[in-house]
Amino acid sequence: MSSSSAAHDVSFLRLTSLPMLLEREIESMILDGRLSIGGRINENQLAATFGVSRGPVREALRSLEALGLVELLPNRGVFIRSLDISQVVEMYGVRAALFGYAAQLLASRTEAGEVDRLRAMLDEMTEAARAHDFDRYYPLNFAFHDFIVEQAGNGVLTAQYRGLVKQLRLYRAGNLMTGNTLELSNEEHARIVEAIARRDAATAYQTSFDHVERGKERLLARSMSTARPEERRA
Amino acid sequence: MSSSSAAHDVSFLRLTSLPMLLEREIESMILDGRLSIGGRINENQLAATFGVSRGPVREALRSLEALGLVELLPNRGVFIRSLDISQVVEMYGVRAALFGYAAQLLASRTEAGEVDRLRAMLDEMTEAARAHDFDRYYPLNFAFHDFIVEQAGNGVLTAQYRGLVKQLRLYRAGNLMTGNTLELSNEEHARIVEAIARRDAATAYQTSFDHVERGKERLLARSMSTARPEERRA
DNA sequence: CGATTGTAAAGTGTCAACAATTTAATGTCG
DNA sequence: CGACATTAAATTGTTGACACTTTACAATCG
Missing domain, CATH: 1.20.120.530 (GntR ligand-binding domain-like)
Structure with a gap:
């Protein structure tokens, strides 16, 4: 069984996680227009929508910021990025x-x-x-x-x-x-x-x-x- | 006082935050070689080093992942990215x-x-x-x-x-x-x-x-x- | 009546505790 | 002695609570 060198590539071991899932979901909400551009994202509301706490949501939003889809203003909130x-x-x-x-x-x-x-x-x-x-x-x-x-x-x-x-x-x-x-x-x-x-x-x-x-x-x-x-x- | 149009631009109002600060600090730890490439990052240890809790550290690490400096393996940990x-x-x-x-x-x-x-x-x-x-x-x-x-x-x-x-x-x-x-x-x-x-x-x-x-x-x-x-x- | 100040609500920032998973260590059987 | 199952430790994942900041609202004063 374990004789073959690199055949199976056991990358099935949880290749995903809650923040990654949320990231993808929020991303499509943005790109589909379900979240309006320039608008503000409410962490509580978003977390409630997905039935999770704010921690994973905040992590997902950090990723989306680095991807250039949202903007994070300290103490102000997260805004869907609007391009001029x-x-x-x-x-x-x-x-x-x-x-x-x-x-x-x-x-x-x-x-x-x-x-x-x-x-x-x-x-x-x-x-x-x-x-x-x-x-x-x-x-x-x-x-x-x-x-x-x-x-x-x-x-x-x-x-x-x-x-x-x-x-x-x-x-x-x-x-x-x-x-x-x-x-x-x-x-x-x-x-x-x-x-x-x-x-x-x-x-x-x-x-x-x-x-x-x-x-x-x-x-x-x-x-x-x-x-x-x-x-x-x- | 408020007559001038856009003179002062009061963007001093906390243009930074703890996760952003941690992100920069961890980044330079990586680039300076203080964290060895391919090595694993221990969240507890890192949080203790900076005297903060794990929450902000995790957020910083999410950003660094999107920037391509670390890799996140669910349930396994965060690893300094190594390039072949x-x-x-x-x-x-x-x-x-x-x-x-x-x-x-x-x-x-x-x-x-x-x-x-x-x-x-x-x-x-x-x-x-x-x-x-x-x-x-x-x-x-x-x-x-x-x-x-x-x-x-x-x-x-x-x-x-x-x-x-x-x-x-x-x-x-x-x-x-x-x-x-x-x-x-x-x-x-x-x-x-x-x-x-x-x-x-x-x-x-x-x-x-x-x-x-x-x-x-x-x-x-x-x-x-x-x-x-x-x-x-x- | 307009500007200003004070106050309450809403929302973000951070934390410490708990749950779940992985990893390491230990013991057991063939 | 080696492979396998079992258990303990370490680490990550998630949560709810609390502190702090911002925003919205109301009351006050000129």
Whole structure:
């Protein structure tokens, strides 16, 4: 039984704990919008909701703070983090760099297996874009980017990228695409896939970086038109 | 008195708390080597050391886990995170991408004020490198990289980069440079500064990316020669 | 009536005690 | 003597109580 070297990996021994569970649950409450952004979290209330005491809740909130999803103000409470547009812009920049690096890595390591998958995703997105079906396009778009990052084969990169994307979900207005932006965006996807297929790492980086940067600019343009004239000061 | 708009910014009202304080203190205990890597942290002992109860200590440890400095195994305890070489390699890759992006940003935004400072740092490093004075070179090298990242003007980037560098300090063998690597490394610095001075964003990115990648390769080469022949399997 | 001060309520911060689990030590059987 | 079951110690997990701070409210004074 115990002769085999490392076959079973007995990591079943309680790989989770109450604070981790609470962390995940509170996180989805935030990302699903069940806790409103900018709002305050009441520890007592939250603990009562889950039927636990405040200790584990506070530990979970500490983790969420380090993940950038909430803000802790001493003696004041925990607040769902709200991003202003300048922070979002900064995040998009870093995301562009990370995504570009991912595409670069994938281009230099791919053995063509991933390319077929990417082309399939691309076809689906093309179809959804043609139909202006945003609800169908959005998850495909997400999966496309995530697939490239994942297949790049760098776990640290994947974690950083996903953490950033998670934080970006705090900016609610950001995910909308209108009109022909779907088609424009997807043409950029096509260029990315081609560069990866050609094993052209430099072009894969550049097209991927530019793709996210352009998404940032689309967001900015949209944010300008939406923004109120001026926030008056006292 | 209350007429001025945002002059005083009374953020003095307890901008810190016990868990934050403990977090910083434990962090420096780890990075200074006062807590040995891979070793286990005893909550009772640690709490007694600081003269507090275990609650705040546990909260601090949750934050440190999210920062990637410790690992929490449910019911088993908290362990100072130990990095294997493959993780370090991944981190270097991401660091290269982030640092490259920083140099790119700085090159495209600099108004020449930063370049003088960079050239001054470069001169100091050249001197230290010529004297093979690693102890003097190391902090200069650190400051040089950090300055570029900081002056890039992207707070998210700065935070991500510094977090990564902090984690890399868990890999103790990594910081050594021998022989003429100091001079080689500094020649790369010179190329980076020149690209930034020229406002050549693309070259700034590439030289900076390559610089970190070469650091990774130097590390890997060193690690190969140091590594034990083979870790035998059962 | 508006600004200020004082007071009560609500919420966060910290602790010490208890429960549950893991680890180490001990004893027992084959 | 070694493997296994049993027990004791150490350590983590969770809780409820209490102290402290902030916030909201009410009363008072100019």
